[in-house]
Amino acid sequence: MxxxxxxxxxxxxxxxxxxxxxxxxxxxxxxxxxxxxxxxKPVVDAWDGHWEGARALLRQAGELSGPQLLDQLAALAGSPQAGKRLLVRLRHCAQVKVEPVGGAPLYRWVG
Incomplete structure (x- = not known):
């Protein structure tokens, strides 16, 4: 029952x-x-389009400071929150090296 x-x-x-x-x-x-x-079926990541754009942005620039990169990622993704998520994802990406320079990190494409 x-x-x-x-x-x-x-x-x-x-x-x-x-x-x-x-x-x-x-x-x-x-x-x-x-x-x-x-x-x-695997779930398609909704951020994959922005992720490829974020990687291409840093790859073309070679290196950017954290604040500059965040501004560009926020513009790419459409909001500051989405830009921050992409920035964190880049920080953990194997092709990106993050170095502390002064008061802001420097994101460098090494891939």
Whole structure:
């Protein structure tokens, strides 16, 4: 038996569902038939287009200070928050070397 209790607005709700062994078996069979037989498709990263643009931007410039790069990435991605995400992603990219220079990091393309 499955019992569901709750409220809909101010009204209390209680629902009981009784299933026999045959009902449970039918549910198991139905679940097995609807289960995916192949591996799920990979999710496409919504930032891939901006990511390629960010890499190309730094590659063409050779090196940029953190604030300059952040301004350009924010313009590319459409918002300061999106620009910061791209900046963090570049910081961890194998083709980018980050060096502290003065008060701001210097992002250099080494790939």
């Amino acid at each position: 499955i019992r569901v209790r709750g409220r809909i607005g101010d009204l209390p709700v209680e629902l009981e569902i009784e299933l026999g062994s045959e009902d449970w078996q039918n549910l198991r069979d139905a679940a097995a038939q609807t289960a995916p037989s192949t591996a799920p």
